[in-house]
Amino acid sequence: MTQPLLSIENLSIAFSQQGEKRTVVHDLSLRVHPGETLALVGESGSGKSVSALSVLRLLPSPPVSYPQGDIFYHGQSLLHADERTLRGVRGNKIAMIFQEPMVSLNPLHTLEKQLYEVLSLHRGMRREAARGEILDCLERTGIRHAAKRLGDFPHQLSGGERQRVMIAMALLTRPELLIADEPTTALDVSVQAQILQLLRELRNELNMSLLFITHNLSIVRKLADSVAVMQNGRCVEQNRADALLSAPAHPYTRQLLASEPSGDPVPLLPGSEPLLRVDKLSVAFPVRRGVLRRVVDRHQVVKQIGFSLRPGETLGLVGESGSGKSTTGLALLRLIASEGSILFDGKPLHAMNRRELLPMRHRMQVVFQDPNSSLNPRLNVLQIIEEGLRVHRPALSAAEREAEVIRVMQEVGLDPESRQRYPAAFSGGQRQRIAIARALILKPELIVLDEPTSSLDRTVQAQILALLKALQEKYRLAYIFISHDLQVVRTLCHQVMVLRQGEIVEQGECQRVFTAPEHAYTRQLLALS
Structure with missing residues (x-):
């Protein structure tokens, strides 16, 4: 077994509020080896994201403190590293995809400006060379007509498209370790499959390691080599993915596996008249160009939809x-x-x-x-x-x-x-x-x-x-x-x-x-x- 790329050793994380200290992560130990994907699974509030943010020291101190343990990257402590060392690691060596793209993307800047900023800052690329790489990465993450979308602002994208831009932004730096916090939450199954395939390709191409935070166990089955399950700030089970998913040892892991959606819809009462009738519903958004933002075209988004x-x-x-x-x-x-026609209760x-x-x-x-x-x-x-x-x-x-x-x-x-x-x-x-x-x-x-x-x-x-x-x-x-x-x-x-x-x-x-x-x-x- 090779030496771990990332090692979290007996880590505890505490928050101080109004003079009281509350420990939210207890004695956590995880290891990610080169080229390995470790999935971190658990409910909201179990400590997954807090642990991931601590790797890059992205939580404010105070109120956050680390009563015990350490985090090592290539054997070097990150908890005790100075700011200059951390700046060399953040983005360049360890990149992160955050869960909420609308919070992470700047609403005042176009996609091209935000993506170019990543390449300029971390790889020193000029705009002419960067444009081709930006377009390639956007297309690989599933953004259709990428060249036409570079001038768009985040609010002009769907939730899934914003998440894909965030993924592209992280992958542009070609990191050794990618921390992905629920990166496929807002994505449909086809794009989700495309993103998972892209992550596999980059893992093989760059020998990239992946710390993948998710609540979707079907993704864990497709992507992860190892799994760690967290509950109430503690790691309750760790194992190889195939072993853990086929024979979970802890009751909480068994509960997670049993929580997959099941059952039938609520029975319908016969003979009801329609409450809503929709016929030939269409929606088109104006396309604006130029300094004066004049309408030059209309983009048809919904075409002739009907149902009751x-x-x-x-x-x-x-x-x-x-x-x-x-x-x-x-x-x-x-x-x-x-x-089109929208009839509600007639x-x-x-x-x-x-x-x-x-x-x-x-x-x-x-x-x-x-x-x-x-x-x-x-x-x-x-x-x-x-x-x-x-x-x-x-x-x-x-x-x-x-x-x-x-x-x-x-x-x-x-x-x-x-x-x-x-x-x-x-x-x-x-x-x-x-x-x-x-x-x-x-x-x-x-x-x-x-x-x-x-x-x-x-x-x-x-x-x-x-x-x-x-x-x-x-x-x-x-x-x-x-x-x-x-x-x-x-x-x-x-x-x-x-x-x-x-x-x-x-x-x-x-x-x-x-x-x-x-x-x-x-x-x-x-x-x-």
Whole structure:
């Protein structure tokens, strides 16, 4: 066995807050050898990301401290290294892909400027030489028409496309060790497979090592050589990937393996009239060029979509990032401009102006993919959840609004005693429950769920899916469920619509599509899942 490239020895990590010290990682020991992929698996809050950020000393000190242990890279201590040494390691030798690309990418700079900055800083490349390498890396990570996208800003990309840019940014430096914190969370299965293949190729080409943080055990099976399982800040099990996945020793590991999505959708009541009818829905975005940003073209994102949805029914929207799934959801809620017919309970939403739509808003709600972005960090949970009541039920008193918040928090499995706390004090799964409570408090009939479980670990994901099913059965809620996780779609959805580049390539009853897909693209998605 070769000497480890990275060695974490008996590491403990503590946070100091208001004079109290709380240890969040206890006595952690991990080793990553040259060319090896180690997967770090566990629930949100188990200490995975904190441990990874500590490798490059990216956590502020104080409040973070290391009561015991050390981290060695090529035998050299990183915890005791000076800032100059760390600057030579960060990016050049050890690169990191962060979990939230919208936080990591600069919203004011184009993709080309941000990617060129990496090559200029770490490899001293000039712009002319850098452009070709940037385009090659973007195309290898699955960005279509890369040359046309270099002038785009992060907000013009889908969530999956932003994640691919982050991956390209890390790979441009050709590091010895790549730390990837949930890098495929926002990616559909086809791009996920492409990224995993790219990581394998680079690992072989550069003898690159990989510390891969994930909650997706199917990725662990495809990529990892070794696995370490963390729970409550402790490593409860380590082994070779094949041995651990086939014969887990610890009860918690067995629980993770048993948390894969399963079960059937909520039974439908017969004879229901459609709540939502959509016909020839199309969305086009203006393409602007020049100093004056004049509109020179229109980019068709969604093309001629049609379906109907009954109370208590779930329609799954499936497809690659950028295929028009989220755009369709926003158009249905009239949050962006569209063409075509949208009938909600027989009323023509497409013909209503903003004032006419307002009384309809409480009947249609949305839960976004990333609760970190959709929850206001300056409001506490009570203020976040009651916000809709202030708009749509202004006659309620403060006490009545608070009573409604307590009721809905109990319904989604949140402790009402925590209603004065702010979003930062909650885990990812708890924040998603807050987002669901905010949508539910207005007693809607339709909820658009945009990747609501993609950033959650499997155990929390199973809890959220069970919650969505229970709420649907109790209130006969209709869901538009946007996802790239086909296992989740299968367990929740009655219908499925497969989108590719804004067009429907296949739609129908979910079980039929999954067992006997007619289109080659659908078969490809199923084969990769």
